[in-house]
Amino acid sequence: MFAITGAGLSKIRNMQNGGKRPRHSIDQWDRVMMERDRRLTGFLRGQTxxxxxxxxFELNNPWKMEKRFL
Structure with a gap:
């Protein structure tokens, strides 16, 4: 059962990453670029x-403002 569960979780992670291996040690710059790629392609790890x-896309602003400035 442990092997089946591990294989299933590995397959789900692989599918969530668009068929790519999971990333480790993601810093703020990587998060910003991955969010940009998600807005461009619809996938977090997608590239175009x-x-x-x-x-x-010109109106798709990633910057979030605090509620007191709205």
Missing amino acids: DNVEAPPG
Whole structure:
């Protein structure tokens, strides 16, 4: 049962990462770039080679403001 559970969890992690191996020691810069990739492609680990951003991306601002400034 332990082997089956371990294999199932490994497969789920692999699917969540878009077929890529899990990342370790992710710093703030990596988090920002992964969030940008998610906004561009729809996947956290996805990347694109398009020169131009998709329509609507210019309004897709990742910066969050505090509620007192809204």
